[in-house]
Amino acid sequence: MYGDTSIQKPIEIAEPTSEEQARLEVIFQQKIDDNIKIEPQEWMPDAYRKTLVRQMSQHAHSEVIGMQPEGNWITRAPSLRRKVILLAKIQDEGGHGLYIYSSAETLGTSRAEMIEQLQTGKAKYSSIFNYPALSWADMGTIGWLVDGAAITNQVALSRCSYGPYSRAMIRICKEESFHQRQGYELLLTLSRGSDEQKELLQESVNRFWWPSLMMFGPNDSDSPHSAQSMKWKIKRKSNDQLRQEFVDATVPQADFLGITLPDPDLKWNEESGHYDYGEIDWEEFGNVIHGNGPCNKQRIANHIKAHEDGAWVREAAAAYAEKQQNKQVA
């Protein structure tokens, strides 16, 4: 869902209102077809801009809300080394959020507006972060599966047509791969540990496997308006393509951990050269997207509380900055 907004109402594409506009649209599409990046100051169709703002703000919100489940374990990390790794990882995610918010701001929507949309429920974030982080093993599973799924998406997005977003993805992907390796390494340690540690590992993967697959969004047959995003190269691969890439890359890693993935239909298909996997519970997906996941209310309530508790601080900073400004003028 980092790169898929098809669960929301499609943004309407207006017919060109003048010959001049029709001409601009042709030039615009030509650039995209020629793989020339679109930069902020250039002309772009209104719906392209809106689609990007929606997708990028959703991505930024995901980075920020994603700090909550992991933040739930900082104080309980079982070693100082792991504590520091986790802290640094969460900090990276905050950095990703900031970076994507500023890339999105190049399209004319302020961070304050985007945050307002998040808090009022108008903007979404990745459904995965509405699942709770219940055990220490989740800190490894999130790195391995959630960052792993995010990378699959973001590698594709690093070739997207909008320059600032594409560049943000290139930079962020390097850190995400690092997170994924660290997460996997945490799980590897559990897999070589005591029986109880192995149980922690298996139990965590059981909870996160299906929600990770849901991160790629609905089946292609159920996301009819992705076609326009593909044409604009905002989306470079379909949801099902990305999901398949992720499954193919992940199953051998699960084998190496000595765990089972909770899908009886999961098996290698010699003919297609891919893993087949079972049907995703789309009802659960729909529920989580529409506010009924285990943590939806908590995540947004936390965000709003931090925002409101901090109001007097932001006001003080603004008042102080203004005083300094006035002193300089005087």
Add this chain to the structure above:
Amino acid sequence: MADLSKKDALVQYAAQIGDNGLIIGHRMSEWCFRAPTIEMEMALMNSALDLIGQARELYSYAATAQGEGKTEDDFAYLRDEQDFRNALLTEVPNGDWGDTIVRLFLMSVYNKLFFSALADSKDAELAAIGAKSLKEVTYHLRFSSEWMIRLGDGTSESHNRVQKSVDNLWVYTGELFTMTDAENLLLKDGISVDVAALKADWNQNIAQVFEQATLTVPADGWAQLGGKADGVHTEHFGYIIADMQYMQRRYPGCEW
């Protein structure tokens, strides 16, 4: 205490400095996803990383000096509450952003003086840790001083709130300048820092920032002691330990 060996004193000393870093770092890490802006949150998390990093180096050194094959994690995870010798100032709850900034500021003024003195320790390892930590705490001091000034000289609400934070936390500052037996013993060999001697500079540095922040320095009155000398903590401390040590206590002897 008369027969405290130099070795034991060194172990206690390194661990005690580490305790300050770990516990204040722990408190700051509790700000994750709770700060007024992402930028502010990241600055706090950054400082938490530095402070916990300092604790790791100091615990590792304590473990080496002790020579019983222990690790940094034994110090963090397998000691009991009364074994921790952090100053009480580092453990009191975060409160609001103002309380957190005031605590970080009071501690950072101290840390800067402390680590620059420790950088001259006759113990090469402690001197190296002191020099490295000095760079980090200098940044914490700058960050927290800027916020002291913004809050103190921001709105009347922020001024009143931060003054109240200062007034509430002041009682814990006296402990920073008390000397333990280990510190007194190591001082003779030029290994430990004479923290009692840092008080005058500390007062002066505090007063400078407070003036810019239009804040009032409280009078030195009653100083609450306990953590540093005796491991007698506040009621809040047990919860830090319960949280922090939960995994190690629940699953003893595991690699993580």
